[in-house]
Amino acid sequence: MWNERYGTSEYVYGTEPNTFLVAHAKDLAGPVLSLAEGEGRNGVYLATLGLEVHGVDGSSVGLAKAQDLARARGVSIRTEVADLGSFVPEEDHYGSVISIWAHLPGALRARLYPHVVRSLRPGGVLLLEAYTEAQLARDTGGPKDLDMLMSEDKIRRELPGLEPILLRELEREVDEGPHHAGIGSVVQFIGRRIE
C-alpha cells in the first residue's frame, strides 16, 4: 500500500520537514535513527544540519525518493528497507531516534519500542509526533484504526525507559501534504533515555 501511495513523482508528504521536528532539532544529537522515514523529508532536513541519519522504512519506493531528495539537497543519508515488525536497531548507538507519523499496530510497538529505547545511548532522546485517538473523529489524516493512534497514556505505558522532557496532547494545524492537512489532534513527545 505504501509503495503504491509513493508511486508518483510528487512527494506525498511534501519535501519540507515536520514542524515539531524543526522546533526541537537543536536538541537532537547524531547519529539519528528515523523510524518510518518515508520519502526522506525529515532525515534529509536533519542531514542538512550536519547530523548523520539512518532512515528505515518498509517502502523501497519511498526510500528511493528519499535518496533523490538527499542528492537534490547535496547531503547523504543512509536508508534501509526493513519491516519495523522485525527490525532490530543497534544497541547504545543513536544520539536520537525520531518517529514522525509512524503509526504502527500495538503488538508491533510492544516488540519494537524496547529495542528503540535500548538503541539510544544513555541520555539520548526519542522525538515522536503522532495523531491521537481523538483524530478518529476527524478527516484530516492518520489511520482509521484506534490501535494505531497514540495518546499520552500509551506513550507513558509503552516507553517506560524514557523520562519525558515534553509530553503533550494538542490540536494543531498540520500542512504536510494532502493526506495530512487541517486541524489535527496530535501527541508530541520528547523523552530521554534513563541512564
Ligand SMILES: C[S@@+](CC[C@H](N)C(=O)[O-])C[C@H]1O[C@@H](n2cnc3c(N)ncnc32)[C@H](O)[C@@H]1O
Ligand atoms: C504517514 S507515513 C510517514 C512518513 C514520514 N515519517 C513522514 O513524516 O513524512 C508512514 C510511513 O510508515 C511506513 N511504515 C508503516 N508500517 C511500517 C512497517 N511495519 N515497517 C516499516 N515501515 C512502515 C510507511 O511505509 C510510511 O512511509
